[in-house]
Amino acid sequence: MLPATEVKAVVFELDGTLVDTAEDVCMAAKEMLADLHLPSLNTELVRDWIGDGTDRLVHRILSRKIDGVVPDSLFRIGSALFLKAYQRRNHAAAELYPGVEACLRQLTRKNVPMVVVTNQATSLANDILIRLGIRNHFALVLGRDALQEPKPSPDGLLEAALLLQLNPDELMVVGGSVNDVNAARAAGCPVVCVSYGFNYGVDIRYSAPDEVLDSLASFPAYLNKGLSKPAKTKLGKSGLAPKLAKPINR
Structure with missing residues (x-):
C-alpha cells in the first residue's frame, strides 16, 4: 500500500x-492506409491501440497487430503520412x-x-x-x-x-x-x-x-x-x- x-x-x-482524441486518430489512420493503398482497419481496433505514442500506433496499424513491427522503410513512410493527416485535421473532433x-x-x-x-x-x-x-x-x-x-x-x-x-x-x-x-x-x-x-x-x-x-x-x-x-x-x-x-x- x-x-x-x-x-x-x-x-x-x-x-x-x-x-x-480517438476520432481524429482513426481518421488519420484511415487516410494513411488509403494513401498506401492498403485495406482499411476496424476503427475499434485503432481506438484500443491508442496510448503508447504515435510510433507504436503506426507500427500497430500497419502490421494490424498490437505487438506488430513493420520494416523501417514502411514505418517511415507511414509515420509521415499519419502525422500529416493527423495535423491536417487540427484536432477537429x-x-x-x-x-x-x-x-x-x-x-x-x-x-x-x-x-x-x-x-x-x-x-x-x-x-x-x-x-x-x-x-x-x-x-x-x-x-x-x-x-x-x-x-x-x-x-x-x-x-x-x-x-x-x-x-x-x-x-x-x-x-x-x-x-x-x-x-x-x-x-x-x-x-x-x-x-x-x-x-x-x-x-x-x-x-x-x-x-x-x-x-x-x-x-x-x-x-x-x-x-x-x-x-x-x-x-x-x-x-x-x-x-x-x-x-x-x-
Whole structure:
C-alpha cells in the first residue's frame, strides 16, 4: 500500500482521460492506409491501440497487430503520412470528456498545481489543450519528446516531481490505462483511473488502481476527503486507496 502522504499536485494523462482524441486518430489512420493503398482497419481496433505514442500506433496499424513491427522503410513512410493527416485535421473532433472542465476549474480554484504527462508529442498536446481552452490550468505539459522513456516508464512522473520540487509520492496520478498505473507504481505515486480510458479494450479495474471514477467531476471531492476503504467494484476489491493526510485547500 502507498504511504499516506499529503497530495500536493496532480498529474493527468491526456488521451482517454481528459480528451477523447480517438476520432481524429482513426481518421488519420484511415487516410494513411488509403494513401498506401492498403485495406482499411476496424476503427475499434485503432481506438484500443491508442496510448503508447504515435510510433507504436503506426507500427500497430500497419502490421494490424498490437505487438506488430513493420520494416523501417514502411514505418517511415507511414509515420509521415499519419502525422500529416493527423495535423491536417487540427484536432477537429477532439472533445473534453464530461466532467473534465468542472474538475479542472475546481482544482484551479483550490490552487492545486496540475501537470499533463503524455506519450503524445509535447507540441501536439499543447495544441489540443489550447484548442479546447484548458491549457491555462496546467503548470507543465510533458510529452514523449521531453522524456527519456515514455509511459509505462516513470520518467515523466519523476520529471514532473522534480520540476515542481515535490517528492513523487506527493503527486496524484490520474489516467485511464495500465500504463498510467504501472508508471505511478514505479514512481511511488498514488493513482486514480477513469473507467472510460484507452486501455486496449480491457477493464481498467484489472490493473488495480487505487480508485476508479466514472467521471472526473467527482475527482476533487475524492481528493478532499481521501478514501480509507478499498474500492468496491463488480470485479472485487482492488486494494486500499491512499488516504490523504490533509485535505487540499479546503
